[in-house]
């Protein structure tokens with residue numbers, strides 16, 4: 499049977515597995531249970547113990563095995579092992595959402611009175627978490643422009659316990675100089691935590707550039723079909739928590755939940771003490787567990803990750819090139835375009851293709867109200883691309899950050915994130931790229947006729 503509490507990967511095959519093989523096979527041992535060829539949905543809250551003696555050993559973490567699905571579930575375990583292998587990690591924790599992944603990943607590193615340095619260009623929900631909820635809990639966060647490496651260094655304090663950024667930020671697809679930020683983290687003696695949601699391990703293995711921990715909203719590309727929320731935290735095994743043990747008492751000092759010793763002593767050789775902490779404390783206590791059913795759906799999605807990402811990125815680049823030539827468009831924020839300030843970074847960090855989540859600005863009228871009407875009209879004309887607050891879906895999706903995902907941000911925060919009133923976000927799906935381009939071309943057609951706005955308003959289809 500799969501084991502609940504250990505988080506080491508099953509033995510590797512003799513030859514190293516390539517990405518495409520790992521995304522289909524990693525983590526699953528078909529000899530377990532009913533020898534299903536595909537991971538089964540273990541939809542069971544609890545697991546039956548053979549004896550009270552066995553239950554006692556399992557609860558004391560002396561023995562590995564399944565206890566209760568809030569802490570660990572065999573279907574979730576396959577998902578964890580598969581993502582860990584794709585990211586090159588030593589262990590992973592599957593959780594209920596990306597939001598939960600970010601929260602538990604950082605809570606396991608920083609507690610009250612400690613400090614985190616984070617990029618300013620983060621997902622809105624993460625900004626809320628760090629700015630409001632972490633502040634309530636006495637964890638201070640300094641936000642820096644992710645491209646300003648000196649600002650990262652300057653923000654580090656003796657109480658800093660993590661650096662946090664997204665490898666590709668949204669909506670305007672800024673590509674992080676991961677190597678430079680990783681160097682700051684190394685100097686500071688703290689782990690670099692990377693939200694790799696938009697890139698996925700197919701476009702970027704953050705470990706190759708110096709990240710220590712990766713988190714994902716598996717809701718997005720890993721699942722890929724817009725059906726299931728999920729998140730995952732991966733320990734890449736690169737950060738040595740024993741180098742300055744006094745900084746990490748939660749890992750290096752006696753942990754009451756394992757007998758006789760610390761998590762480093764219990765799991766240091768065989769797995770990830772950090773993931774054990776995430777699971778046995780934060781997921782256990784706060785309860786954001788991934789359901790077996792969602793883990794099953796995320797596994798289904800993972801099996802086609804490389805194929806989907808190839809289509810997503812190729813189509814997105816074609817769409818970006820089309821938009822770049824359209825007279826109604828002022829600017830396209832896509833790092834695959836030579837004109838993007840992040841083009842060089844994209845080439846260095848995203849060898850398999852660039853983000854399929856990106857934004858563009860419609861040509862502004864100079865008047866906010868008129869700009870909003872313009873965007874409204876444009877979005878109402880789209881037929882293939884759907885107005886949905888999600889990304890990484892098989893469907894192409896559109897969003898208007900200023901009135902949706904980023905609506906509670908101040909004007910300064912919006913400007914810092916390069917979001918204007920006419921900024922439109924796209925997540926390019928798996929449809930035929932020609933249909934997506936045609937859809938945009940149709941929707942932009944009369945809007946491009948900017949010399950004559952009054953007629954434009956009259957021509958809106960009723």
Ligand SMILES: *Cc1c(COP(=O)(O)O)cnc(C)c1O
Pocket residue numbers: 595596597598600621623624664668693695696714715716717718727728729889
């Ligand atoms: C969506 C998203 C999250 C939050 O994930 P949920 O699964 O919606 O909770 C975190 N980070 C990034 C980059 C995201 O896109």
